[in-house]
Amino acid sequence: MKRARGSGKRNDASRRRRSALRGFSLLETIAAILLLAIAVAALMRVASASLSLTDKLGQTARADMLAQGKLDALGIAEPLVPGEREGAFDRDYRWHLRIAAWRDDALPPDSVLLLYQVELRVSWGDARRPRELTYTTLRTARRSTP
Numbered sequence: 162m163k164r165a166r167g168s169g170k171r172n173d174a175s176r177r178r179r180s181a182l183r184g185f186s187l188l189e190t191i192a193a194i195l196l197l198a199i200a201v202a203a204l205m206r207v208a209s210a211s212l213s214l215t216d217k218l219g220q221t222a223r224a225d226m227l228a229q230g231k232l233d234a235l236g237i238a239e240p241l242v243p244g245e246r247e248g249a250f251d252r253d254y255r256w257h258l259r260i261a262a263w264r265d266d267a268l269p270p271d272s273v274l275l276l277y278q279v280e281l282r283v284s285w286g287d288a289r290r291p292r293e294l295t296y297t298t299l300r301t302a303r304r305s306t307p
Contacts, residue, residue: 224283224294227254231281232296235260241277241302250283257282263299275302 185193227250235241247257263276277300286292 220285220292221294224254224285224292228256228281228283228294228296231256231258231283232279232298235279236300236302241279241300243277254283254285257284260300273304275304276300277302 231250241260243260243262245257245259247255249255259280261278263278268274268276279296279298279300281296282293283296284291284293
């Protein structure tokens with residue numbers, strides 16, 4: 162009678178080692194790819210939201226810069242006259258200006274200064290998603306002498 166090489170326990174152990182060295186099963190590979198796809202999709206959504214917020218911030222910063230320029234020009238390049246006016250900075254940004262005499266008893270009646278309330282609205286965007294910033298400030302002007 163021939164004797165078998167090694168015991169049965171040793172063969173089972175070596176078979177297990179060989180199957181472990183073969184690699185991943187098809188199911189494990191599909192699960193890993195699915196998990197990777199979900200992670201990439203989530204990262205793309207975050208990147209898209211970040212780009213959208215950056216664009217909105219850029220638009221708001223531009224509107225703020227245009228409004229500051231308009232307010233700085235009041236009383237220097239443009240007359241500080243009560244009333245309402247509107248116009249456009251460019252094809253995307255529009256403005257509406259309202260200047261009214263400030264009704265306050267803080268200034269003495271014989272003061273050489275006049276006080277005006279200035280409200281500037283800057284708007285942009287399309288009809289579906291209009292955006293708007295409103296600025297309100299007080300400005301002084303010299304009273305014209307007769």
